[in-house]
């Protein structure tokens with residue numbers, strides 16, 4: 001479904017991604033791993049069009065998205081839950097969800113079914129929500145675009161353990177419904193349980209790819225690329 005090949009990107013004069021490539025099939029969960037500063041968020045920005053590509057290709061079902069603006073990539077099915085949540089702070093929960101709604105499938109009611117807490121807060125402004133509620137709203141907002149691929153960048157970062165567990169449970173439910181997901185997170189154990197395969201990024205290049213079983217059987221990779 002998504003095929004990323006040879007992407008290069010950076011900020012100003014400094015190149016961050018040298019050669020990143022991987023694929024995500026329909027219904028699959030892929031984890032993007034790597035230590036801080038290795039280029040995971042930059043990869044996601046390059047995929048979604050928030051950062052221009054210097055080289056490489058991003059294809060959805062064979063259609064080239066490189067060079068296309070973010071809204072075209074969103075329409076092609078890339079739905080991002082960005083690092084730091086970035087919900088609209090001055091809009092209510094309902095307004096946040098309506099703002100991105102597009103296509104069929106996801107409705108406010110369905111998002112509230114997934115996150116009952118948001119239903120209780122639907123008239124509250126984004127700024128009045130807890131960090132966990134903002135994260136749920138960010139996920140709900142991305143789902144309202146009916147993404148073919150839901151992309152989550154550190155969605156459990158800074159949340160209390162119980163709220164994290166709720167987010168992981170939600171991702172499991174979405175996977176069970178056939179939602180394809182690209183997930184960046186620091187919790188290897190939770191990722192190993194959820195992801196079909198893993199892509200490890202080291203200094204802007206793919207250093208390792210494999211299944212959860214292969215990763216578990218390869219403590220050297222974890223030590224080399226993932227331990228701080």
Ligand SMILES: Nc1ncnc2c1ncn2[C@@H]1O[C@H](COP(=O)(O)OP(=O)(O)O)[C@@H](O)[C@H]1O
Pocket residue numbers: 011016034035036037038039040041042043
């Ligand atoms: N807006 C930016 N301007 C300049 N350099 C940046 C910017 N964002 C990230 N970088 C640099 O790009 C590299 C990769 O960062 P990032 O993709 O955020 O890593 P990760 O998400 O894997 O922690 C880092 O060296 C970081 O300092």
Ligand SMILES: [Mg+2]
Pocket residue numbers: 040041042083153154
């Ligand atoms: Mg990041």
